[in-house]
Amino acid sequence: MSEREKTDRTRRRFLTTSLAALGGAAATPALSGEKPDPAITEVQPWRRHLGPGVDASPYGLPSPFEAQVRRRNVPWLTADTRSSINFTPLHQIDGIITPNGLCFERHHSGVAEIDPSRHRLMINGLVEQPLVFTLEDIRRFPRENRIYFMECTANTGMEWHGPQMNGVQFTHGMIHNVMYTGVPLRLILQEAGIKASAKWLLAEGGDAAAMTRSIPLEKALDDCMVAFAQNGEALRPENGYPLRLLVPGWEGNMWIKWLRRLELGDKPWMQREETSKYTDLMPDGTARQFTWVMDAKSVITSPSPQAPITHGKGPLVITGLAWSGHGIISKVDVTLDGGRNWTEARIDGPRLPKSLHRFYLEIDWDGRPMLLQSRAMDETGYVQPTMKALKAIRGENSVYHNNGIQTWHVRENGEVENVEVS
Amino acid sequence: MSRFLNILAAVLVFLPLPVLAGKLGLGRPALPEEIAAWDKDVRPDGQGLPAGQGSVAQGEEIYLERCAACHGDFGEGVDRWPVLAGGQDTLTDERPIKTIGSYWPYLSTAFDYIQRSMPYGDAATLGADETYAILAYLLYMNDIVDDEGFTLSRENFTSITLPNQPSFRNDDRPRIEYPLFRDRCMTTCKDHVEITARAANVDVTPK
Numbered sequence: 001m002s003e004r005e006k007t008d009r010t011r012r013r014f015l016t017t018s019l020a021a022l023g024g025a026a027a028t029p030a031l032s033g034e035k036p037d038p039a040i041t042e043v044q045p046w047r048r049h050l051g052p053g054v055d056a057s058p059y060g061l062p063s064p065f066e067a068q069v070r071r072r073n074v075p076w077l078t079a080d081t082r083s084s085i086n087f088t089p090l091h092q093i094d095g096i097i098t099p100n101g102l103c104f105e106r107h108h109s110g111v112a113e114i115d116p117s118r119h120r121l122m123i124n125g126l127v128e129q130p131l132v133f134t135l136e137d138i139r140r141f142p143r144e145n146r147i148y149f150m151e152c153t154a155n156t157g158m159e160w161h162g163p164q165m166n167g168v169q170f171t172h173g174m175i176h177n178v179m180y181t182g183v184p185l186r187l188i189l190q191e192a193g194i195k196a197s198a199k200w201l202l203a204e205g206g207d208a209a210a211m212t213r214s215i216p217l218e219k220a221l222d223d224c225m226v227a228f229a230q231n232g233e234a235l236r237p238e239n240g241y242p243l244r245l246l247v248p249g250w251e252g253n254m255w256i257k258w259l260r261r262l263e264l265g266d267k268p269w270m271q272r273e274e275t276s277k278y279t280d281l282m283p284d285g286t287a288r289q290f291t292w293v294m295d296a297k298s299v300i301t302s303p304s305p306q307a308p309i310t311h312g313k314g315p316l317v318i319t320g321l322a323w324s325g326h327g328i329i330s331k332v333d334v335t336l337d338g339g340r341n342w343t344e345a346r347i348d349g350p351r352l353p354k355s356l357h358r359f360y361l362e363i364d365w366d367g368r369p370m371l372l373q374s375r376a377m378d379e380t381g382y383v384q385p386t387m388k389a390l391k392a393i394r395g396e397n398s399v400y401h402n403n404g405i406q407t408w409h410v411r412e413n414g415e416v417e418n419v420e421v422s
Numbered sequence: 423m424s425r426f427l428n429i430l431a432a433v434l435v436f437l438p439l440p441v442l443a444g445k446l447g448l449g450r451p452a453l454p455e456e457i458a459a460w461d462k463d464v465r466p467d468g469q470g471l472p473a474g475q476g477s478v479a480q481g482e483e484i485y486l487e488r489c490a491a492c493h494g495d496f497g498e499g500v501d502r503w504p505v506l507a508g509g510q511d512t513l514t515d516e517r518p519i520k521t522i523g524s525y526w527p528y529l530s531t532a533f534d535y536i537q538r539s540m541p542y543g544d545a546a547t548l549g550a551d552e553t554y555a556i557l558a559y560l561l562y563m564n565d566i567v568d569d570e571g572f573t574l575s576r577e578n579f580t581s582i583t584l585p586n587q588p589s590f591r592n593d594d595r596p597r598i599e600y601p602l603f604r605d606r607c608m609t610t611c612k613d614h615v616e617i618t619a620r621a622a623n624v625d626v627t628p629k
Contacts, residue, residue, distance in 0.1 A: 130452035285513035338615035418621035
């Protein structure tokens, strides 16, 4: 133990004792050891009375004390909630799996409420035999289980002009990570017989937007899947029930929900979502198109503006998420001083390609302000850049693909704010 | 016998997951009428365009009835709904306006999208002639055609090019960005750090 750590610990013990001596309201009774804790000495209602029976909640719900854990939208962002987005509460969940009910939503014409008995998947275009599948047909193909992150291309897009949203839910919550069950897309396509001239795939949704995207056939035959389940249960309607396309590591808009049609062709279709949207306007007025891969990115989820430090100085768990569309995250580093010095964080839990990784850095907080950042490096050696470095290339008018390093300013009182640093 | 079963079991354990040598024979052939009902996508080269035509004047009438409530009488956009006209020479401004005239690379995209998703809340109700007419009016509003008597049809569709098409290029991040982002500095990476902006000053976070 260093001299400073020793001093800090002594000071902390002294402060705790002093507060107890003063009978300070802030001191927890259990910690003071002088006044018995009523949570222990008094019989709580749930200790005495019977609780609800087994069928009180046939589809289980979280504790009512967790009612604040919820997806939220930003009302001023869009004209109508049916063509809008909401955000995963990243500050309130841990591990790497997103609970189904907390997966962010992005709809272009509301949630399609599809009767699965009337849902069909068609394959047409440059195939030997155009086919139609029912959901029962899809379930007769060999299945795979895969965990993948799904990140909206516009995640962190509101931060391009500088820090704007005070909350990791709003700055980084257009992402979720679930285990999908489904069928490799290549097996379904092979069933129709792919013609040699086919180079592109068009995927189309069955909602009122009939969302479409062009996908190069090479990717379609590589790791794309047609999924019918997430985290063991049927897809949620807001995530594409009964079928959605998975395009691992690539921008979320391509993961067509309510999937009803796959067309093979020899050229891309240049649909609205790959021309007027999801293209990257550069400072000289030109634009990048087909920017499919989501580059390596990370963010500290706690502490963060919606998850301030409430316990004072001492042991503090800093935690966050890291991911890369190029594969596995090899390192995550955390800085407490705005990027002057970095410490390697500990990645815990499954380390899977194109999946969220959970990292932790446990520190003994001395109560001084911090400028927290995290920085991911993926298996290709790509290191997450600063927002400043991205802006130097892409200018201020970009919307999508902001994977820059996020800074949280932690104050002495434990409050956290979203800031930009030099 | 039991030994035979043991050997068989051992063999089975080491069998790989099902290898599908051929097709499974799942699904059924799609009928031409079914394909026609769903395959309405249109490409820049004109593939997928239906027969039909519509004039600027017809388009204005349909537009005012079916589109203007959200997009405005002149394509200026109501509230936060998309602006459809103007914005030329704004792509390097602080607030670029991306319209068919200023940003979209292909006219076919607009035809496809209108038929696919519009009008918002009443999708897939516009016929081919109506769609050609609305597009003719949008081209007129964006000064891409200046003849009020212009009629857009399948026959002249691909002769129209949108002005911003040459501005698009394929993803060049691997060449431009990836080589720059490889430095994992760990100590004394900067001399000095200060806060240069705060979200609190913008104050737009939902409470």
